Amino acid sequence: MNYRHIYHAGNFADVIKHIVLMRVLDYLKQKDKAFFVLDTHAGIGIYDLDADQARRTAEADDGIARVMAHADTAPEAVRAYVDLVRGFNRGDEWRTYPGSPAITHSLIRDQDRMVVNELHPDDVVTLEHHMGRDDRVRVEHMDAYQVIKALLPPPERRGMVLVDPPFEVTDEFARMTKALIDAHKRWATGVYAFWYPIKDPRVIARWHNDLADTGIPKIMAVDFMIRPASDVTRLNGSGLVLVNAPWTLESELNTILPWLVSTLTKGAGSFTITHLTGE
Ligand code: SAM
Incomplete structure (x- = not known):
């Protein structure tokens, strides 16, 4: 396990x-009924952007720093995110x-519950420290795909699962497909978000086809390119596959993503929203 998220915290993909x-989460909060959030690859929860590792890559400079610098022109949903980030900072x-984990922790209500899971032995200790003592929060130290099996379906029967792997293994896409099939059998109505890097768009297209072939309904892919993928060895973008996304999300993204294309990529990027399967 070599991946440490501190090198990438606050980048465009974050x-x-x-x-x-x-x-x-905002959508889930529209009803009073409690919900549950499972964060399968949690990281350490809170990041110091002045830390050596973060400064070495300076990825946040092209991510959150640009968003902060242009926050006055941002759509409402982006401003809510900026306000949340500001809440972790002084002045x-x-x-x-x-x-x-920290974002979810800021947003859950008294009745809601979250489990944050991290496999790295050092990072899970830091994560525990950052989450503090809170009856609504549990920290687990398991393999992500085991925690899905162990904890789904949640008794609340409402909520979301975020799957955000580091892609250190070559078969991560196949693992995510399997995880979705397993998870969906256990809990068909949960909202799922699977994150992935985009280097070669042809790899992503094949994976999207595999997901469509599962026959699981309501799968939507949101791909964000920071540049055209002329060099497929580079990180050219990132995506999220969402299952059972709130019906409001697509129209919100159609406002948010054009602003992010111009702010994060100075117009060089692009985005697509694709329905891989229907209702
Ligand atoms: N979700 C976090 C966020 O948005 O702040 C970032 C997570 S980072 C991309 C991926 C994390 O997964 C790393 O902290 C890594 O140690 C952890 N990890 C790697 N393999 C894992 C596994 N099999 N099970 C659980 N966690 C794993």
């Missing part, structure tokens, strides 16, 4: 993933970046 996470300084 920005999109975390805005989508917030939109889904105009913003060197702390919340990961998915």
Whole structure:
């Protein structure tokens, strides 16, 4: 396990993933009934963007830093994300970046519950420290695909699962397909979000076909390119496959993503929203 998210915290991919996470949680909060969130690859929860590792890659400079710099022109949903990030910082300084566990923790209500899971032995300790003591939060130290089997379906029968792997293994796409099939058998009505890097779009197209072949309904893919994929060895974009996405999400993304294309990529990027399967 060599991957450490501190090198990438607050980059363009985090920005999109975390805005989508917030939109889904916001939707779930429209009903009083409790919901459950499972974050299968949680990371350490909160990131210091001044840390050596973060500065070495400076990926946040092309991600959250650009969003912050142009926040005054941002759509409402992006402003809510900016406000949430600002809440982890003091005044105009913003060197702390919340990961998915901290974002979810900020948004759940008294009746809601979350499980954050992390396999790295050092990172799970840091994660525990960052999450603090809260009866609504449980930290697990398991393989992500085992935690899905162990915890689904949740008793609440409402909620979401975020699957955000580091792609250190060559068969991660196949593992995610299998995880979706398993998870969907256990809990067909949960909202699922699977994150993936986009290097070669042909690889992504094949995976999308595999997902469509599962026959699982309501699968939507949101792909965001920071540049055309002329060199398929580079990280050219990132995507999220959403299952049972809130019906409001697509129209929200049609406002949010054009703004992110111009802010994060100066217009060089693009996005697509594709329905891989229907209702
Ligand atoms: N979701 C986090 C966020 O948005 O802030 C970032 C997670 S990072 C992309 C992926 C994390 O998965 C790393 O912290 C890594 O240690 C962890 N990881 C890698 N393999 C895992 C596995 N099989 N099960 C659980 N966690 C794993």
